[in-house]
Amino acid sequence: MICRLSELLISAKKNSYAVGAFNVYNLEYAKGIIDGGEEENSPLILQISEGVISYFGLNNILKPCLLMAEEAKIPVCIHLDHAKSFELVIKAINAGFPSVMFDGSVLAFEDNLKITKKIVEIAKILNVSVEAEIGKVGKEEDGEGNINVEYTKIDEAIEFSKALNIDALAVSIGSIHGVTSPYVELSIDILKELNKNIDIPLVLHGSSGVVDSSIKEAIKNGITKINVATRLKVKVSEKINDSILNYGVSSITDAKNLSTIIKDAVKEVVKDRIRLFGSNNRV
Secondary structure, X not given: OEOOHHHHHHHHHHHOOOEEEEEOOOHHHXXXXXXXXXXXXXXXXXXXXXXXXXXXXXXXXXXXXXXXXXXXXXXXXXXXXXXXXXXXXXHHHHHOOOEEEEOOOOOOHHHHHHHHHHHHHHHHHOOOEEEEEEOEOEEOOOXXXXXXXXXXXXXXXXXXXXXXXXXXXXXXXXXXXOOOOOOEOOOHHHXXXXXXXXXXXXXXXXXXXEOHHHHHHHHHOOEEEEEEOHHHHHHHHHHHHHHHHHHOOHHHHOHHHHHHHHHHHHHHHHHXXXXXXXXXXXX
8 A cells, every 4th residue: 555654654753663765776676675565564665766767767667666555465655765856856746756855965054945845835735745854974986985974963953854844854874875785883872862852753874884783773763764775786686696606697587587586685685674673563
């Protein structure tokens, strides 16, 4: 069943667990994500990024995901991830996204606030949930490590949350996008201050590089939505490579075999993360 982001996160915040937000790169990913959620009896979020929309076309990826979510036995939210332009967010809302994220983290604070406010005004009329971001999560590129991390400032986050009727706020507390092997420890002290001063559900991006113990601490201290992308891609790559090594290239030249490898790899990660996040058996 299709569910709004706000509905999922209010329950998660109240009951101290987090909902996994898993990125979709093709329909095998979407199928694996939903299968994993159904097997764990967990709500979940299918995220579609700006890059994936650029590759497939908005409706070509959104419509199948909406249909799969509608037919799922669990609550599923379809969410626009990391849209960096006002125009794309509005286009996504008009196309039928029930939830959107505007990423204004690279903008000056006032510009981020101004554009997000416009989006919220439109989205609320159409009953669409909105996620925003304060601070800048880093990105690992070619092994160079932590690039341009800007921790969320408490005063800015408070001002932002008071000014806007948003449903979720992504915060920067030390995580890094694109990390393929977990080693990051989050700044839980900053998170505790944010959680103490802000009622809005908080979001963790870049979770694939964070050690599990730190993720558990983050959930205890207000994180209710956790994004997972790189971890999915790494597992899919590993499983495809294993298949070639063990069974030869012919094992992936059959489209059905390759699709199954991808789907099952994604499902494995989804089930593991759902258990870590504590959202299993929450439906």
